[in-house]
Amino acid sequence: MSEPGVVREVSFRGGGFSPRPRRWVGVVVFVVLIALAEWGTRTGWISALTLPKPSDVLQTFRELYSSGLLFKHLFPSLTRLAVGAAMGVSVGICVGVLIGLFSYVRSGLVPVVAAIFPIPKIALLPLFVIWFGIGEGSKYALIAFGTFTPTVVATYGAVDNVDRTLIRMGQSFGLSWFSIVRKIVLPGAMPGILSGLRISLAIAIILLVAAEMLGAEYGIGAYILEAGSLYDLERLFVGVIILSVLGVVVSALIGIAERRLLDWRV
Amino acid sequence: MEIELAGISHRYGDFEVLRDISISIPDGQIVCIIGPSGCGKSTLLRFIGGLERPTSGHVLQLGDLPPDCLNPLTYIFQDFALLPWRTVAGNVSLVLEDHGIRGRKAKAVIADVLSRTRLTDFSDALPRQLSGGMKQRVAIARALAVNPAVLLMDEPLSALDSQTRELLMDDLVTLWSRQPFTAVYVTHNLAEAVRLGHRIVVLSRRPGCVRDIIEIDKPLTERKFGDPDLDICQRQLWQLMRDEARAADSELIDV
Numbered sequence: 180m181s182e183p184g185v186v187r188e189v190s191f192r193g194g195g196f197s198p199r200p201r202r203w204v205g206v207v208v209f210v211v212l213i214a215l216a217e218w219g220t221r222t223g224w225i226s227a228l229t230l231p232k233p234s235d236v237l238q239t240f241r242e243l244y245s246s247g248l249l250f251k252h253l254f255p256s257l258t259r260l261a262v263g264a265a266m267g268v269s270v271g272i273c274v275g276v277l278i279g280l281f282s283y284v285r286s287g288l289v290p291v292v293a294a295i296f297p298i299p300k301i302a303l304l305p306l307f308v309i310w311f312g313i314g315e316g317s318k319y320a321l322i323a324f325g326t327f328t329p330t331v332v333a334t335y336g337a338v339d340n341v342d343r344t345l346i347r348m349g350q351s352f353g354l355s356w357f358s359i360v361r362k363i364v365l366p367g368a369m370p371g372i373l374s375g376l377r378i379s380l381a382i383a384i385i386l387l388v389a390a391e392m393l394g395a396e397y398g399i400g401a402y403i404l405e406a407g408s409l410y411d412l413e414r415l416f417v418g419v420i421i422l423s424v425l426g427v428v429v430s431a432l433i434g435i436a437e438r439r440l441l442d443w444r445v
Numbered sequence: 446m447e448i449e450l451a452g453i454s455h456r457y458g459d460f461e462v463l464r465d466i467s468i469s470i471p472d473g474q475i476v477c478i479i480g481p482s483g484c485g486k487s488t489l490l491r492f493i494g495g496l497e498r499p500t501s502g503h504v505l506q507l508g509d510l511p512p513d514c515l516n517p518l519t520y521i522f523q524d525f526a527l528l529p530w531r532t533v534a535g536n537v538s539l540v541l542e543d544h545g546i547r548g549r550k551a552k553a554v555i556a557d558v559l560s561r562t563r564l565t566d567f568s569d570a571l572p573r574q575l576s577g578g579m580k581q582r583v584a585i586a587r588a589l590a591v592n593p594a595v596l597l598m599d600e601p602l603s604a605l606d607s608q609t610r611e612l613l614m615d616d617l618v619t620l621w622s623r624q625p626f627t628a629v630y631v632t633h634n635l636a637e638a639v640r641l642g643h644r645i646v647v648l649s650r651r652p653g654c655v656r657d658i659i660e661i662d663k664p665l666t667e668r669k670f671g672d673p674d675l676d677i678c679q680r681q682l683w684q685l686m687r688d689e690a691r692a693a694d695s696e697l698i699d700v
Binding site: 344345348352443 | 528
């Protein structure tokens with residue numbers, strides 16, 4: 180029963196727990212960090228040995244660009260990344276789907292994948308050099324191997340999550356096994372595969388540098404290694420920033436692919 | 446085409462689900478199967494369509510298939526089972542593609558079934574844009590596209606709200622009266638059973654066996670919402686089922 184005279188508004192206690200994109204915030208954080216570094220190095224608050232001046236790094240990048248060396252380094256790196264990741268991801272998706280669909284493949288390969296996953300692939304670089312030569316082969320193999328395991332794990336997890344009622348539906352309409360895989364299992368697993376791709380491609384960029392540290396004349400990794408051994412911090416940072424940008428671009432490309440391929444999601 | 450269930454029994458290990466079920470499903474009639482939850486009525490439907498195998502007994506098809514029949518035993522599922530990445534037309538086309546029907550021929554079939562389910566204007570919509578009732582109508586359109594001999598409906602209206610359910614029941618009656626189809630309709634909803642069933646099979650609690658079979662002679666088109674004849678029939682069914690339903694409700698589930 181209500182007591183007359185006591186009136187209180189119900190206080191709000193919902194909301195939150197649903198982060199929304201705020202586009203400009205990311206840019207502001209970058210600008211503030213760079214401005215802080217510039218101001219710190221100019222005033223001498225940060226010594227030149229600790230951190231290079233952002234404007235000097237930019238100048239070094241300009242020189243790299245105008246000398247034409249930028250593309251000489253970038254092109255082989257992008258090729259290695261594309262070829263290695265394409266091999267690793269495509270084999271990874273195939274194996275992941277097979278693990279997701281067949282009991283024997285699953286029981287046989289899941290332990291193998293679990294055994295391979297934690298090996299730091301960089302440690303195997305000498306082995307790959309013996310197997311595939313010091314040239315491009317070992318670099319492709321390292322990147323392919325590194326992207327393979329996370330792709331397999333993401334793919335078979337995604338296949339496991341495909342709605343079984345959709346598969347039963349396919350069977351009940353007499354669809355062939357191959358049609359069910361192509362038209363129901365693969366599209367249904369696509370969200371999981373794409374989010375796995377984000378991780379595998381980031382790993383591919385990390386391994387790219389590792390691969391180029393051995394026997395590569397050109398490439399972002401070789402460039403960074405050379406700058407590092409000379410303690411040329413400006414050039415080191417230019418190389419690192421190129422890798423960061425590469426990471427952002429790859430992530431944005433996957434974002435576009437997700438919007439294109441997964442526009443059916445709520 | 447008729448369907449004959451001959452002595453179907455099923456067990457999962459020591460767990461007896463169905464015991465000696467024999468029913469015949471006559472051509473051009475809707476047979477409803479009702480029973481308390483967990484009595485194996487959905488399992489029985491999966492046997493009829495060949496999605497599962499009973500431990501013993503046989504499901505027999507009697508008679509010839511209708512002309513142009515692509516998939517004799519066709520399901521309509523409770524949760525619609527539409528591919529969310531395909532449009533309404535794409536979902537119907539899915540079941541035609543594997544039978545080699547593409548292009549102009551497929552377009553004609555799709556246009557026909559969508560108009561029969563009043564979905565023509567939504568052929569390019571994605572499932573997420575549709576209401577529950579529309580989704581189930583898409584599933585019905587998809588089932589009609591393969592020209593089935595028998596429709597197997599597994600609680601097709603259970604995921605819908607009660608108003609939508611009324612509307613869809615009217616739709617099903619209209620479809621049936623225009624072109625009578627054979628159907629097995631599994632439901633736990635007695636009102637649906639008495640509205641749509643020519644024959645109602647009451648299953649007992651686990652292990653499910655046929656408790657009673659009730660025929661309703663009143664034509665489907667004359668059965669209306671709140672019909673007193675149907676009320677009597679529904680009460681009779683409830684009398685049969687009440688104790689079973691109560692007992693089923695107080696059982697532990699360990700499957």
